[in-house]
Amino acid sequence: MxxxxxxxxxxxxxxxxxxxxxxxxxxxxxxxxxxxxxxxxxxxxxxxxxxxxxxxxxxxxxxxxxxxxxxxxxxxxxxxxxxxxxxxxxxxxxxxxxxxxxxxxxxxxxxxxxxxxxxxxxxxxxxxxxxxxxxxxxxxxxxxxxxxxxxxxxxxxxxxxxxxxxNAAGCDFDCEIGELHEPETHLIPLVLDAAIGRRDSISIFGTDYNTPDGTCVRDYxxxxxxxxxxxxxxxxxxxxxxxxxxxxGNGKGFSVKEVIDMVKKVTGKDFPVKLDERREGDPDILIADATKIKDKLGWTPQYDLETIVESAWNWHKKIYQD
Ligand code: UDP
Missing domain, CATH: 3.40.50.720 (NAD(P)-binding Rossmann-like Domain)
Incomplete structure (x- = not known):
């Protein structure tokens, strides 16, 4: 057990x-x-x-x-x-x-x-x-x-x-369980809230990070x-x-702006994006080198950002729309 x-x-x-x-x-x-x-x-x-x-x-x-x-x-x-x-x-x-x-x-x-x-x-x-x-x-x-x-x-x-x-993200493909935090602070469910109309807009926390587009980069x-x-x-x-x-991790990084664009693509919804102050405690870039677990345990990630957002969107629709 x-x-x-x-x-x-x-x-x-x-x-x-x-x-x-x-x-x-x-x-x-x-x-x-x-x-x-x-x-x-x-x-x-x-x-x-x-x-x-x-x-x-x-x-x-x-x-x-x-x-x-x-x-x-x-x-x-x-x-x-x-x-x-x-x-x-x-x-x-x-x-x-x-x-x-x-x-x-x-x-x-x-x-x-x-x-x-x-x-x-x-x-x-x-x-x-x-x-x-x-x-x-x-x-x-x-x-x-x-x-x-x-x-x-x-x-x-x-x-x-x-x-x-x-950055753990996405949900069960059968939608039996999913991501539900109270209060929600994570990027993808918050952007989905904007897509589904539970909030008016999404705020980007910081646009002056040392990254290609100035927003934080994470490995989802x-x-x-x-x-x-x-x-x-x-x-x-x-x-x-x-x-x-x-x-x-997946070994690939996506900026906050890229995640928002992916949500817009997957959901087909548009919503306002606000540029806000930095949130305290956020590093610029976090991307995994996951070679060690691949070599030692034979584990390889199967799902990309689009699949992550699609599965999270399906769960979001189930709990907030059905
Ligand atoms: N973020 C943002 N707006 C939000 C929520 C998060 O810009 O409404 C940013 C946050 O500053 C971080 C990234 O999105 O750079 C991922 O944040 P999340 O809280 O999802 O995960 P963390 O990296 O903190 O574990």
Whole structure:
């Protein structure tokens, strides 16, 4: 049985579906602060905070072989406003989970990490061996969690994989689950809101970045590609007695302006685009070099930006139009 924390959230729910389709049994642990019980359509569900001592009850009830840890707060902007919230939930509560895993002899762990651990990278595409210099509390909370895992693995009888996500986007092709954040802060769903008429316009946060068109460049990766990488990483932990860290991205960068143009193309809708101030904590360019995971696990992303936007648009229409 695989324990999936945060399995009622966006990436966790997509991975939980993929795990069940691949024949794994899962138990989702989520306190539904950010997640949706409706998204847990596969496996078991337990409502717990992964930072609570009561989480032991889940380990007593199920025969857990490994943990996929999605549970976390993930808004860069909010982390700048409320750093303690991020360090407590993303770091301290993860330590609680690790303590309980040790107690029950569970020794396989996959962390949802982030490209935000790199800060403003010295060169792009970014390889895993670049120095980690996070520039916002969200990235910092994941950085110290990675360090805690490194120490835990050094103690022995424990292996982990940290997956550094670039920009997760897109939705389940069956539209059974999708991206739903409250409040929404991510670019693609916000632009889709403008396309569907839920907002009057979209604002570009900063046009003076050191990029070809002045807007931030990001590497958008389909959530199903991310889900598949977790299965590959879990199989790696089952077969090899080692830990590792991998970037997860497409290796291609798109500017905010290019994403907006893609949404206009896919949806056939036009809407006003406003040029706004920079948002604090945003690096200029984040593009993954994902060679390491391709070489080591044989993982390759399947979906491009157009498919990402199409799948997100289908989900958007389902929840806001049908
Ligand atoms: N962004 C923007 N307008 C918005 C939301 C986001 O210009 O309404 C920009 C944001 O500044 C960043 C990029 O879009 O450069 C991606 O932001 P998102 O929050 O989706 O992901 P992040 O890169 O912060 O994880």
């Amino acid at each position: 695989i324990l999936v924390t945060g399995g009622a959230g966006y990436i966790g729910a997509h991975t939980n579906k993929a795990l069940n389709q691949a024949g794994y049994e899962t138990v989702v642990v989520d306190n539904l602060v950010k997640g949706y019980e409706d998204f847990v359509k596969w496996g078991h569900f337990e409502n717990y905070n992964f930072g609570s001592k009561d989480l032991r009850e889940v380990f007593e009830k199920y025969d857990i072989d490994g943990v996929l840890h999605f549970g976390a707060f993930s808004s860069v902007a909010e982390s700048v406003e409320l750093p303690q919230k991020y360090f407590k939930n993303n770091y301290k509560n993860t330590i609680n989970l690790l303590q309980i895993m040790r107690e029950f002899g569970v020794n396989k762990f996959i962390l949802s990490s982030t490209a935000a651990v790199y800060g403003n990278p010295e060169k792009v595409p970014i390889t895993e061996d670049q120095e980690l210099k996070p520039i916002n509390p969200y990235g910092h909370s994941k950085f110290i969690t990675e360090k805690a895992l490194e120490r835990e693995a050094a103690k022995g009888d424990f292996n982990y994989v940290a997956l550094r996500y670039f 990766i389909h959530v199903n590609d991310l889900a598949k990488a977790h299965i590959d990483a879990y199989e790696y932990l089952c077969n090899e007695n080692e830990s590792n860290v991998f970037n997860l």
